[in-house]
Amino acid sequence: MGNNLTRTLQKIEHAGMDPISGAVRRGLEKESLRIDAAGVISQQTHPEALGAALSHRYITTDYSEALLEFITPIFDKVPALLEFLSRLHQFTYQNIGEEKLWVNSMPCILHGEDSIPIARYGNSNAGRMKTVYRTGLAHRYGRLMQTISGIHFNFSLSDDFWRPYREVKNSTLPLRDFKSEQYLGLMRNFYRHDWTIPYLFGASPAVCPTFLEGRSHHLQKLGNASYHLPHATSLRLSGLGYQSEAQEAVHMSLNSLAEYTELLVRATTEPYPPYQGIGVKVDGEYRQLNDSLLQIENEYYASMRPKRVALSGERPSHSLQEHGVEYIELRSLDLNPFLPIGIDEHEIRFLDLMMLACLLEPSPPLSKDDFARLRDTQTRVAEFGRDPGLTITSGMGHECPVSRCGLELIEWLEPLAAYMDQHGDAGYCQSLSHYRIAFEDPDNTPSANVLQQMKGHNNTFFTFAMTQAESHENYFKNYPLDPGEDTLLRREAANSHQSARQAEQDDAMDFESFLDNYFKQ
Numbered sequence: 001m002g003n004n005l006t007r008t009l010q011k012i013e014h015a016g017m018d019p020i021s022g023a024v025r026r027g028l029e030k031e032s033l034r035i036d037a038a039g040v041i042s043q044q045t046h047p048e049a050l051g052a053a054l055s056h057r058y059i060t061t062d063y064s065e066a067l068l069e070f071i072t073p074i075f076d077k078v079p080a081l082l083e084f085l086s087r088l089h090q091f092t093y094q095n096i097g098e099e100k101l102w103v104n105s106m107p108c109i110l111h112g113e114d115s116i117p118i119a120r121y122g123n124s125n126a127g128r129m130k131t132v133y134r135t136g137l138a139h140r141y142g143r144l145m146q147t148i149s150g151i152h153f154n155f156s157l158s159d160d161f162w163r164p165y166r167e168v169k170n171s172t173l174p175l176r177d178f179k180s181e182q183y184l185g186l187m188r189n190f191y192r193h194d195w196t197i198p199y200l201f202g203a204s205p206a207v208c209p210t211f212l213e214g215r216s217h218h219l220q221k222l223g224n225a226s227y228h229l230p231h232a233t234s235l236r237l238s239g240l241g242y243q244s245e246a247q248e249a250v251h252m253s254l255n256s257l258a259e260y261t262e263l264l265v266r267a268t269t270e271p272y273p274p275y276q277g278i279g280v281k282v283d284g285e286y287r288q289l290n291d292s293l294l295q296i297e298n299e300y301y302a303s304m305r306p307k308r309v310a311l312s313g314e315r316p317s318h319s320l321q322e323h324g325v326e327y328i329e330l331r332s333l334d335l336n337p338f339l340p341i342g343i344d345e346h347e348i349r350f351l352d353l354m355m356l357a358c359l360l361e362p363s364p365p366l367s368k369d370d371f372a373r374l375r376d377t378q379t380r381v382a383e384f385g386r387d388p389g390l391t392i393t394s395g396m397g398h399e400c401p402v403s404r405c406g407l408e409l410i411e412w413l414e415p416l417a418a419y420m421d422q423h424g425d426a427g428y429c430q431s432l433s434h435y436r437i438a439f440e441d442p443d444n445t446p447s448a449n450v451l452q453q454m455k456g457h458n459n460t461f462f463t464f465a466m467t468q469a470e471s472h473e474n475y476f477k478n479y480p481l482d483p484g485e486d487t488l489l490r491r492e493a494a495n496s497h498q499s500a501r502q503a504e505q506d507d508a509m510d511f512e513s514f515l516d517n518y519f520k521q
Contacts, residue, residue: 004360004361004362005357005360005361005412005415005416006415008360008361009360009415009416009419011168012165012168015164015167015168017161017164017165017168018160018161018164019420019423019424020157020161020356020419020420020423020424021420021423021424021425022076022160022424023076023157023158023160023161024076024155024156024157024352024356025074025075025076025155025156025157025158025327026074026075026076026078026081026153026154026155026156026348026352027071027072027073027074027075027081027153027154027327028070028071028072028081028085028151028152028153028154028343029069029070029071029072029151029152029154030069030070030085030151030152030335030341030342030343031062031067031068031069031070031149031150031151031335032067032068032070032101032102032103032149032335032342033064033066033067033068033101033102033107033108033147033149034066034067034068034096034099034100034101034102035066035099035100035101035102035108035109035469036098036099037098037099037100038109039102039108039109039462039465039466039469040108040109040110040111040115041064041066041107041108041109041110041111041115041116041147042065042066042099043066043115043117044065044066044099045065045117045120046061046065046119046120047095047096047097048497049095049490049493050068050091050092050095050096050493051492051493051494051495051496051497052121052122052493052496052497052499052500053119053120053121054121054122054124054126054127054130054496054499054500054503055496055497055499055500055503056492056493056496057071057073057492057496058070058071058072058073058088058489058492059071059088059091059092059493061119062119062146063118063119063134063137063143063146063147064116064117064118064119064143064146064147065117065118065119065120066116066117067119067146067147067149068092068101070085070088070089070092072084072085072088074154074156076158077425078345078348078349078352078425078427079345081348082341082343082344082345082348085341085343086340086341087481087485087489088489089101089340089341089476090476090479090480090481091481091485091486091489092476093473093476093477094477094481094486100469100470100472100473101469101472101473102149102465102469103335103337103342103465103468103469103472104149104203104204104335104337104461104465104468105148105149105150105203105204105234105236105334105335106148106204106206106207106208106211106235106236106461107144107147107148107149107208107211108208108462108465108466109208109210109462110144110147110208110210110211110213111210112213112214113138113142113143113144116143116144116146116147118131118134118135118138118143119131119134121500122500122503122504123504124500124503124504124506124507125503125507125509125511125514126313126503127500127503127504128511129289129511129514129515129518132286132288132289133288133289133295133296133299134146135286135287135288136278136287136288136289136295137295137299139278139287139288140246140275140278140288141244144211144215145241145242147211148236148241148242149335150236150242150331150332150333150334150335151333151334151335151342151343152329152330152331152333153329153330153333153348153351154307154327154328154329154330155327155328155330155351155352155355156326156327156328157359159175162175162178162179162182163175165182166178169182176323176324177257177324179324179325180257180306180324180325181256181257182359183306183325183327183328183359184254184255184256184257184260184306184325184363185358185359185362185363186328186355186358186359186363187254187304187306187328187358188254188255188363188364188365188366189357189358189359189361189363189395190304190328190330190354190355190358191254191303191304191366191371191374192358192374192395193354193358193395193409194303194304194332194374194378195374195377195378195380195381195385195392195402195405196354196406196409197234197237197303197330197332197333197378198233198234198237198332198334198378198381198382198385199233199381199385199386199402199406199438199439199445200350200406200435200438200445201234201333201334201336201347201446202232202233202234202236202237202334202382202385202445202446202447203234203334203335203336203337203338203446203447203449203450204232204233204234204235204236204334204447204450205228205229205232205233205234205235205447205448205450205451206222206226206227206228206232206235206450206451206454206461207219207226207227207228207235207240207461208225208226208461208462209225209226209227212227212240215240217240219235219240222454222459222461223454223458223459223460224458224459224460225460225461225462226454226459226460226461226462228451228461229383229384230451231383231384231385231386231387231390231442232382232383232384232385232386232447233381233382233383233385233386233445233447234332234334234382234385234447235382235383236334236382237303237332237378237379237382238379238382238383239379241382242301244301246272246274246293247267247293247294247299247300247301248375250263250267250293251263251368251371252264252267252300252302253366253368254306254366255365255366257306257320257321257324257325260306260320261317261320261321264294264297264300264317264320265317267292267293267294267300268290268292268293268294268295268296268297268315268317268519269292269519270292270293271291271292272291272292272293275288275291275292275293276291278291279291289515290519296315296316297315297316297317298316302331303330303331303332303378304328304329304330304331304332305328305329305331306320306325306328306329307320307325307326307327307328307329308320308323308324308325308326308327309326313517313518314521315518315519315521318521328355330351330355332378333347334446336446337446337450337464337465337468338446338449338468340472340475340476345427345431346430346431346434346435349425349427349428349431350431350432350434350435352420352428353413353416353417353420353428353431353432354413356416356420357412357413357416360416373393377392377393380392381402385402385442385445385447386442386443386445386447386448388401388403388442389401390402392405394408394409395409396408396409396412402439402442403439403440403442406438406439407436407439407440409439410432410435410436410439413432414429414432416428417429417431417432450464
């Protein structure tokens with residue numbers, strides 16, 4: 001594969017295209033649970049000072065009222081992206097009193113399903129729909145799974161890249177269709193290599209026992225108050241994590257946008273017998289939005305999804321069908337508990353390289369069996385990735401130990417890293433060197449570091465994580481937000497409350513009619 005990548009880069013240079021680095025666009029969505037002083041999931045409502053979760057552009061909630069989600073704008077510079085996410089953390093810590101943000105992907109102390117408050121978004125139709133959707137998730141999967149946190153990396157390229165690249169590829173497709181075709185090819189290739197994500201970035205090899213109560217599992221006891229797998233990298237991506245057996249039975253093809261959207265529409269419209277048994281509206285109360293396999297498109301728990309920003313009230317599948325793929329959402333990143341905002345520049349630059357290399361390489365179709373094999377590989381690396389005896393089928397197509405497969409991947413990315421350093425932002429070769437040592441020695445991975453640091457806390461996951469949470473709290477509270485930035489975020493919070501109130505006033509139909517109209521698209 002490396003020769004293909006080098007040849008493509010040569011074609012790009014020969015065509016006189018602007019450097020790729022200038023066209024890369026990135027955004028982040030980062031989740032963190034709010035916890036009380038004892039390290040228990042917060043029972044407090046979403047802080048009013050943070051704005052209205054329904055309409056704030058940057059600070060909202062995910063599944064739970066206690067699960068904050070920070071959403072950045074799109075940036076073409078990595079430092080600016082990280083700085084914005086850091087500012088959101090600074091602002092949050094100024095406005096959550098004595099609470100803290102949990103720094104791990106696997107949750108804090110929970111006291112059963114009822115201790116996990118479902119997020120509320122007000123009385124507008126849009127707000128009620130979001131809450132009913134989350135009620136449906138509780139009925140379908142339970143609330144425990146919904147407390148797992150992660151980071152989503154959103155990647156795209158500007159049309160300044162796509163227009164000349166279409167000429168390099170000798171494509172006659174309309175630009176919209178060419179971009180969609182290429183983004184899907186990127187995704188297929190990324191799935192061939194996505195075992196690298198839990199290995200390099202997995203930081204959840206252990207859990208608190210309260211997460212396991214009432215669940216069958218194969219984890220091993222560690223100390224007196226934790227469970228783990230000794231060579232695990234990301235239990236978040238294991239069978240205990242954010243998974244759905246029902247969805248795994250359905251193959252969402254990435255071989256064409258038409259196939260993908262057709263299957264997505266079917267999954268959100270055709271009744272699914274196990275969910276029919278839950279009921280939709282029972283005794284006047286909604287239990288779920290509908291009884292389909294997916295209530296809405298966002299319920300699809302894939303590691304990656306092709307996305308487009310939909311218009312207000314527009315279904316994502318309809319938006320993709322009409323306008324094509326706008327960006328790729330990578331959803332498999334753990335929070336790194338050693339980093340104040342959970343991610344750093346090395347990680348983003350490595351992800352840039354992975355995305356670009358997967359785009360620039362030829363990308364054959366993937367069958368349902370191919371996806372099942374690749375999903376199995378990712379799961380094995382999530383559970384046993386640091387085991388020196390583990391062998392996998394690499395993205396290059398042959399069986400090898402994880403370390404050897406990883407070093408081959410680093411070598412594959414080296415020409416692209418050199419190109420990026422030469423023609424734009426520096427730091428890509430340095431990023432590859434940073435991760436090379438993780439493949440050379442698994443003790444250099446975040447997951448190994450977590451277990452090592454836990455030893456200093458009597459092998460107790462909670463004590464380790466709470467110590468990290470307190471450290472990050474001190475970091476942000478001692479790092480005051482610039483007054484101008486504080487003013488802008490306070491204004492955004494105030495505007496979001498006004499927008500949420502306006503949404504309630506503007507509703508022109510009852511909730512049932514609102515849902516009917518939405519699902520008729």
